[in-house]
Amino acid sequence: MQLSTFQDGVAAALMPQGAHPADTAPWLSALRSQPGFAVYRNTVHKACIDALQANYPTVCALVGEEWFRAAAGLFVQARPPTDGRLMAYGEGFAHFLQGFKAAAGLPYLPAVARLDRCWTESHLAADAPLLDAAWLARQSPEALSGLCLAPHPAARWAWSEEHPASTLWQRQREGTPLDAELPWQGDGALLTRPEGAVQWMPLARAGIAFLDACAAALPLELAAAHAQQAEPGADLGALMAQLLQAGALCAPPHLDEDTP
Amino acid sequence: MAAAHLTAGLGLKPQHYAQAVQCTDPGLWWEVHPENYLADGGPRLAWLEAIRAQHPVALHGVSLSLAADAPPDESHLARLAALARRIEPAIVSEHLAWSTWRGHYLPDLLPFPRTHAALARIAANIARTQDVLQRTIAVENPTHYLHIDGHDWAETDFLAELVRRTGCQLLLDVNNVYISAHNLGTRAEDYLGAFPLHAVAEIHLAGHHADPELGEALLIDSHDAPVADAVWALYQRVIATTGPLPTLIERDDQLPALEVLLAERGRAHAALTEALPCS
Numbered sequence: 001m002q003l004s005t006f007q008d009g010v011a012a013a014l015m016p017q018g019a020h021p022a023d024t025a026p027w028l029s030a031l032r033s034q035p036g037f038a039v040y041r042n043t044v045h046k047a048c049i050d051a052l053q054a055n056y057p058t059v060c061a062l063v064g065e066e067w068f069r070a071a072a073g074l075f076v077q078a079r080p081p082t083d084g085r086l087m088a089y090g091e092g093f094a095h096f097l098q099g100f101k102a103a104a105g106l107p108y109l110p111a112v113a114r115l116d117r118c119w120t121e122s123h124l125a126a127d128a129p130l131l132d133a134a135w136l137a138r139q140s141p142e143a144l145s146g147l148c149l150a151p152h153p154a155a156r157w158a159w160s161e162e163h164p165a166s167t168l169w170q171r172q173r174e175g176t177p178l179d180a181e182l183p184w185q186g187d188g189a190l191l192t193r194p195e196g197a198v199q200w201m202p203l204a205r206a207g208i209a210f211l212d213a214c215a216a217a218l219p220l221e222l223a224a225a226h227a228q229q230a231e232p233g234a235d236l237g238a239l240m241a242q243l244l245q246a247g248a249l250c251a252p253p254h255l256d257e258d259t260p
Numbered sequence: 261m262a263a264a265h266l267t268a269g270l271g272l273k274p275q276h277y278a279q280a281v282q283c284t285d286p287g288l289w290w291e292v293h294p295e296n297y298l299a300d301g302g303p304r305l306a307w308l309e310a311i312r313a314q315h316p317v318a319l320h321g322v323s324l325s326l327a328a329d330a331p332p333d334e335s336h337l338a339r340l341a342a343l344a345r346r347i348e349p350a351i352v353s354e355h356l357a358w359s360t361w362r363g364h365y366l367p368d369l370l371p372f373p374r375t376h377a378a379l380a381r382i383a384a385n386i387a388r389t390q391d392v393l394q395r396t397i398a399v400e401n402p403t404h405y406l407h408i409d410g411h412d413w414a415e416t417d418f419l420a421e422l423v424r425r426t427g428c429q430l431l432l433d434v435n436n437v438y439i440s441a442h443n444l445g446t447r448a449e450d451y452l453g454a455f456p457l458h459a460v461a462e463i464h465l466a467g468h469h470a471d472p473e474l475g476e477a478l479l480i481d482s483h484d485a486p487v488a489d490a491v492w493a494l495y496q497r498v499i500a501t502t503g504p505l506p507t508l509i510e511r512d513d514q515l516p517a518l519e520v521l522l523a524e525r526g527r528a529h530a531a532l533t534e535a536l537p538c539s
Contacts, residue, residue, distance in 0.1 A: 001410055003329035003378050010370060011361045027409065035474050036405025036443065040368050047367035081365040083336060084295040084323020087304075127301035154302065196303045 001027065013037075014044050015080060048076040051086035056093060056116045058172045059109060071100060088124055090117065111158070111165030112172075115189055118156035122191045122198045125154040130194060131249035133241075145221035147252070149214050154193035155248040159208045161186045166202060173200075194247030201246060206234035211248065266316055266350060266506035268528035273511075276518045277307045281314055285522065287529055289316040289350060291508050295323050297347075298339045308347060318351040318462070318508070319344060320431075325360035326385045326399065327372050333360065337392045344393055351462050351506065353398040353431045354389070356382070356419065369402050373410035374418045383425040390426065398461040400431035403481040404440035416454035429461035434495045435487065435510075439468050439479045448494055457502050465495055465528065466510035484513035486524055496531060504532040 009028040024032065031037055052072040053060050060068040075096050081089050094113035097103050103110075130152060139147065160166060164182060166189035171178055190203035190211075203211075209230035213223035224236055243249055267287030272280055280290060290311055297308050311317065321340065324332055344352060357369035372378055390396055399422060401415065413421070419430055432455060441448035467485030471478035487495075487509065499505060507528045511521055 001373065001375075003327075003372060003375065003381060006372055007329055007358060007361050007370075011364065011366060014366050014368075014370075015364065031406055031408065034406050035471070035478055039405045039471070039478070039480060040370060043368040044366045051367075081367065082363055083333070083360065083365050084321075084367075085298050086365075086367060087296055087299070123302055124299040124304075125301060153300070193302060196306055 014041055015077075045073070045076070047086065048081060048089070049073060051081070051089045052076065052093065055087070055090045055120050056113055058116050058169050059093075059097075059113050061172050062109065062112060062168070063103075063106065067102075071097070071102065074100070088120060090120070093117065108160070108163035108165050108168060111160035111163055112169050114158050114160075115165060115169040115191075118158055118189070118191045119198055119200075122154045122156045122193050125193070128153050129251040130247045131244060131251050133244045135251075136240075136244070145219065147220045148217050149220060149223070149252070150217075150250045151211055151214050152192060152247055152250045154191075154198075155211070155246075156191045157188065157203055157208055157211050157248075159186065159188040159203075159205065165189075170200060170202075190243075190246055190248060192247045199246070201242075203242075204231060204234065204239070206231035206236070207239050207243065210236075210239060210243070214249070267504065267532045268525045269316075269318065269506065269508045270521050270525050271508065271510050271512065272308075272311065272317075273515055274304075274307070275515060276521075277311070279518045280311050283315070283518075283522070285526070285529070287532075288525070289318060289506065291318040291320050291351075291510075294319045294321050294340055294343050297343055298336075305346070312347050316350040317347055318353065318506075319347065319349040320400075320508075321352070321354040322369065323359050323365060323367075324354045324385075324389065325358045326354055326389070327356060327370075327378065327382050328358040328361055328385075329378075329381055330361075332385050332389055334392075337389060341392050341394075344395070351398055351431075352393060352395060353400055353462060355400045355402055356415075356422075357402045371402060371404060371406055371408055373408050374413040374415060375410060376412050379413065379418060379421060379425075383422055386422060386426040386428050390428065396427055396429055398429040398431040400433050400464065401436055401455075402440075403433075403436040404444050405478065407444065414454065416451060416456065420456040420459070423456055423459040428459075430456065430459045431462045431464060432457070432460045432498065433464035433466070434498060435464065435466040435468055435491050436481060438488070438491050438494060439481050442479050449497075452494065452498060457498065460502060460505055463495065463498065463505050463507040464510055465491060465507060482513060483510050492527070495528075499531060499535045504535045507532060 013032055049069050049072045075093055079092055094110045097113050098110040164187045166187040188203040188208050189200055191198055191200045206227040210223050210227040213226040227234055266289045269289035269291055272290040272292050297304055355369045359366050437448050437451050465487045466483045467487055468479050469482050469485055470476045471480055509525050
């Protein structure tokens with residue numbers, strides 16, 4: 001038998017949805033009928049679900065392990081891992097939950113999943129120098145207005161329109177009890193990695209719009225306009241201070257040349 | 261041999277990073293799965309570099325899929341090579357198994373019929389890997405749970421032929437030998453007697469347990485328990501023949517305190533320092 005034929009058969013039998021027994025060749029049936037075959041099947045299945053659980057700890061804590069692992073099993077069927085970096089596995093889980101009927105009673109769950117994903121992406125992102133507040137303060141107003149500030153590679157931000165997903169996520173992660181008085185309104189979060197570990201803080205609508213504009217390579221003047229439009233009357237000076245302190249912005253690549 | 265100064269090492273787990281940096285046991289080294297460090301940046305790599313500054317580190321891959329009937333994924337190889345440049349590992353190893361197939365990753369180390377064609381394919385895959393990494397790799401004997409028809413080669417001969425064709429080294433996992441012999445109804449002593457010990461660059465030891473449903477009839481390579489006495493006994497026989505070889509205690513589940521693992525590692529260290537150097 002060709003090696004590729006063997007691997008086509010075994011891979012199909014091990015994939016979570018499995019090969020239909022009626023389609024199975026005699027040699028594959030002989031393998032599947034041995035008790036040892038279940039060891040491989042269980043290992044593959046468990047490793048995928050374990051990885052998803054490790055990468056979505058807040059979702060798991062909110063719904064409980066049993067519910068989570070059942071949902072995870074369905075996600076693994078739909079979107080099995082594509083390479084060995086299971087630490088990054090689970091892209092698209094928030095979208096999956098959005099269309100998942102059993103989660104309909106927890107409408108904030110996809111937004112919470114999106115924040116778990118933000119954490120993973122921030123954790124694994126490239127290192128880069130942070131934008132220095134002192135350098136920024138030295139720029140002339142003309143230079144500033146045309147400046148394109150890039151978000152730091154490890155910065156992630158998300159806005160939830162209908163649910164306080166960021167507050168729910170943050171309290172679950174920090175182990176703070178949920179406040180019965182929690183006002184049920186949309187909120188935003190900023191995740192950054194200024195000193196190695198991922199950190200998070202609330203981010204207002206203006207900050208979300210500002211970072212979206214920076215990510216689209218818009219100059220500072222336009223980014224500020226987007227922020228004002230998203231949240232009229234927002235204090236952009238305070239927003240800038242927040243972003244700089246959190247390490248949400250990246251030093252411009254030409255910083256060395258411009259530094260006196 | 262480049263890694264001759266290594267005695268016994270431990271698998272590195274994130275829970276133990278802070279303590280691992282501080283360890284001063286002579287001959288100690290750490291092994292990691294590179295897949296857990298193939299990030300663009302961030303704290304994982306920073307920790308690995310901090311530990312590497314204190315101790316030798318080995319990279320033990322689980323997803324290169326050398327036994328797939330396809331060349332190794334070039335982007336994975338490029339990432340692995342970049343990590344190896346950054347960490348300068350004492351040893352790079354992989355498994356005689358497959359796990360990635362047609363764009364899907366099946367997180368396990370899967371078996372295959374050891375045919376002449378499989379030998380040619382795997383030799384080519386090892387050669388390609390060694391070309392990209394610019395170094396030899398050590399290939400590990402797998403754990404077996406299945407009787408597979410159609411082998412042209414005994415596994416020990418297959419490994420010896422891979423060594424001959426590619427210049428690769430071998431990673432002898434004594435626990436895998438023990439489990440496979442038990443599960444397939446063969447003798448571990450016979451396997452070790454036929455194993456090309458001259459090519460071994462590293463030894464693995466780990467714990468196993470009986471299948472929860474089938475009991476002792478099927479042993480599982482679970483890495484969740486101390487090394488079994490029978491595996492220690494086989495190990496002693498191997499190093500009595502080979503002389504001291506870098507030896508790793510693997511523990512991936514039911515992780516005890518680092519002190520417990522260091523004590524188990526101390527047993528291997530003692531065995532190695534007592535073993536006569538191979539002449």
